Amino acid sequence: MIVVRTLMRRFPRIALYILLTLLAIAYLLPIYLLLITGLKPFAEVDLQTMWRLPTQIAFDNFLGAFDKLWPHLRNSLFMVIPAALLSSMLGSINGYIFSKWKFKGADLVFTLILFGMFIPYQSILIPLVQFMEFIKLRGTLAGLILVHVIYGIPITSLIFRNYYAQISTEILEAGRIDGAGLIGLYRWIIFPLSIPGFVVVLIWQFTQAYNDFLFAVVLTNTAQWPVTVALNNMAGSQIVQWNVQMAGALLAALPTLLVYIFLGRFFLRGLMAGALKG
Amino acid sequence: MSAISNRSAPTASTASSARQTPRWWRGSTFTTDRILSFLIVLPSILAIAIFVYGFIGWSVRVSLSAWTKGLIPNYTYSGLDRYIALFSDRRFGIDMRNTAIFTLLFLIACLSVGLLLAILLDQHLKGEGIFRSIFLFPMAISFIVTGVAWRWLMSPATGSRISGLNLLFDQLGLDFLISRWHTTPPPWGIAFVVIPAVWQMSGFTMAMYLAGLRSISDDLREAARVDGANELQLYRFIILPQLQAVTLSAVIVLGHTSLKIFDLIVAISQNDIKLDVPAVYMWRTTFDGSNYSRGAAIGIIMLITVAVLIVPYLITSMRSQEAKL
Numbered sequence: 001m002i003v004v005r006t007l008m009r010r011f012p013r014i015a016l017y018i019l020l021t022l023l024a025i026a027y028l029l030p031i032y033l034l035l036i037t038g039l040k041p042f043a044e045v046d047l048q049t050m051w052r053l054p055t056q057i058a059f060d061n062f063l064g065a066f067d068k069l070w071p072h073l074r075n076s077l078f079m080v081i082p083a084a085l086l087s088s089m090l091g092s093i094n095g096y097i098f099s100k101w102k103f104k105g106a107d108l109v110f111t112l113i114l115f116g117m118f119i120p121y122q123s124i125l126i127p128l129v130q131f132m133e134f135i136k137l138r139g140t141l142a143g144l145i146l147v148h149v150i151y152g153i154p155i156t157s158l159i160f161r162n163y164y165a166q167i168s169t170e171i172l173e174a175g176r177i178d179g180a181g182l183i184g185l186y187r188w189i190i191f192p193l194s195i196p197g198f199v200v201v202l203i204w205q206f207t208q209a210y211n212d213f214l215f216a217v218v219l220t221n222t223a224q225w226p227v228t229v230a231l232n233n234m235a236g237s238q239i240v241q242w243n244v245q246m247a248g249a250l251l252a253a254l255p256t257l258l259v260y261i262f263l264g265r266f267f268l269r270g271l272m273a274g275a276l277k278g
Numbered sequence: 279m280s281a282i283s284n285r286s287a288p289t290a291s292t293a294s295s296a297r298q299t300p301r302w303w304r305g306s307t308f309t310t311d312r313i314l315s316f317l318i319v320l321p322s323i324l325a326i327a328i329f330v331y332g333f334i335g336w337s338v339r340v341s342l343s344a345w346t347k348g349l350i351p352n353y354t355y356s357g358l359d360r361y362i363a364l365f366s367d368r369r370f371g372i373d374m375r376n377t378a379i380f381t382l383l384f385l386i387a388c389l390s391v392g393l394l395l396a397i398l399l400d401q402h403l404k405g406e407g408i409f410r411s412i413f414l415f416p417m418a419i420s421f422i423v424t425g426v427a428w429r430w431l432m433s434p435a436t437g438s439r440i441s442g443l444n445l446l447f448d449q450l451g452l453d454f455l456i457s458r459w460h461t462t463p464p465p466w467g468i469a470f471v472v473i474p475a476v477w478q479m480s481g482f483t484m485a486m487y488l489a490g491l492r493s494i495s496d497d498l499r500e501a502a503r504v505d506g507a508n509e510l511q512l513y514r515f516i517i518l519p520q521l522q523a524v525t526l527s528a529v530i531v532l533g534h535t536s537l538k539i540f541d542l543i544v545a546i547s548q549n550d551i552k553l554d555v556p557a558v559y560m561w562r563t564t565f566d567g568s569n570y571s572r573g574a575a576i577g578i579i580m581l582i583t584v585a586v587l588i589v590p591y592l593i594t595s596m597r598s599q600e601a602k603l
Contacts (some may be wrong), residue, residue: 130351249322
């Protein structure tokens with residue numbers, strides 16, 4: 001009886017866990033398929049048994065995909081890391097000025113800057129390509145880095161501005177009395193408090209630039225393709241088997257997935273900063 | 279010390295308090311620092327002025343030109359010809375219809391799934407963090423990867439070639455769920471592309487709603503319960519009305535993502551014109567078809583669509599900031 005009564009009372013809880021578990025399985029299904037396909041030996045790859053676990057672990061598919069994607073994965077990392085670093089530094093100083101040294105009309109200027117993060121990039125794509133060709137940076141990773149840094153200005157400045165708005169004015173006033181100026185206040189007070197802000201912005205820009213497809217596909221040639229363009233190309237080809245495509249998709253997702261798994265908390269903050277503007 | 283203890287990232291509610299102009303700034307004589315501060319942000323302002331506003335202006339100019347073929351620019355003025363042509367262009371008509379269907383279904387699905395997940399997770403569960411991470415992780419993946427994976431999941435093949443979700447449904451005895459997915463005849467093929475998009479973005483909506491739910495005080499819930507409200511009434515009359523601001527923010531973010539949707543369509547459709555959207559048409563017609571003025575016109579129409587959604591939002595949030603000063 002007691003068991004039954006406990007069950008009855010706990011039923012909503014149990015139902016809740018069952019429902020959530022089912023939903024979680026549904027969300028994980030695509031990754032499950034990518035993973036088990038990647039781990040099967042070629043001999044076991046068959047559409048009919050695609051949902052079954054491998055009977056033996058092999059890395060045939062991953063190696064096949066790695067072979068094709070590695071140069072592009074390397075391009076992605078060479079492009080994304082400098083882009084994220086430059087973006088975060090620029091965002092930090094912009095955020096400092098726009099939160100603590102507002103000039104006349106600063107809010108209007110800032111709003112005009114923010115508009116830049118919402119525009120469909122198709123509306124600037126033709127002039128951008130012409131301009132990059134003019135300054136001889138089309139077809140280079142440096143050009144792609146420049147583009148990510150510039151179009152990253154709105155979001156990185158916003159995250160840092162909201163972050164610095166929390167640092168109390170009193171602390172800055174104290175620094176001011178001690179004789180620190182614009183640079184000194186940044187160097188001795190703001191910057192040392194900025195580490196969490198930098199982590200959020202670095203992760204955000206890393207993910208954005210890594211996942212970008214549009215800029216990469218119009219601004220680079222085969223040799224500089226980042227992994228997103230290469231993967232899409234691989235998926236469109238008739239020669240590459242579906243199993244290798246799936247292993248490739250997981251491989252291409254891995255860098256940002258790892259960042260998410262280990263630094264998810266900061267990733268979420270970047271997301272929310274983009275949505276909830278202070 | 280308050281700054282140090284307050285090191286967590288900003289949220290909408292806490293960010294406003296310290297945004298006032300510092301007292302030592304106003305009427306002070308630190309003119310050098312003031313000029314310096316402006317010089318520091320000037321490069322960023324100029325970069326945005328050129329790369330956003332200048333380039334938009336230049337796109338408008340290209341869209342009004344006769345540059346319809348070849349790589350050599352032809353800036354002969356041809357008025358609104360390209361825009362007029364687009365509105366009787368069959369492909370652009372398909373694009374507009376697809377965008378409308380996609381955006382509407384994507385918004386409804388993302389908001390309801392996100393809200394459902396948030397309410398389920400708000401019940402003080404064990405393992406909440408794990409569930410939250412599972413629902414949110416697709417957000418870290420690129421639309422290209424999502425598209426490549428889901429193209430196989432949504433394989434419409436039948437008979438001995440049956441695969442993906444259809445195969446799974448078949449093996450589980452859920453045959454009634456078997457579908458042609460995104461290859462369903464128009465206009466509903468695009469509706470199935472909403473599924474991977476929701477898979478990717480619903481976790482984000484959940485996170486926003488969860489933050490909103492967490493900001494509603496327990497006292498309020500308690501008070502409603504004391505007044506005899508059951509859980510359903512509590513959500514209907516007390517909690518949901520308080521989430522309207524979150525819904526608005528979510529609509530802004532999801533709406534502009536959806537109006538610009540590009541990579542996901544490229545990866546899933548692999549050139550199938552039935553799933554075409556303006557962003558893809560712009561890319562194809564400009565860089566494959568060398569019709570630069572038509573491409574520019576599509577880009578500008580996309581910009582206007584997004585601006586209708588974004589500009590009022592930006593103006594309101596700027597006004598509310600000024601009001602706080």
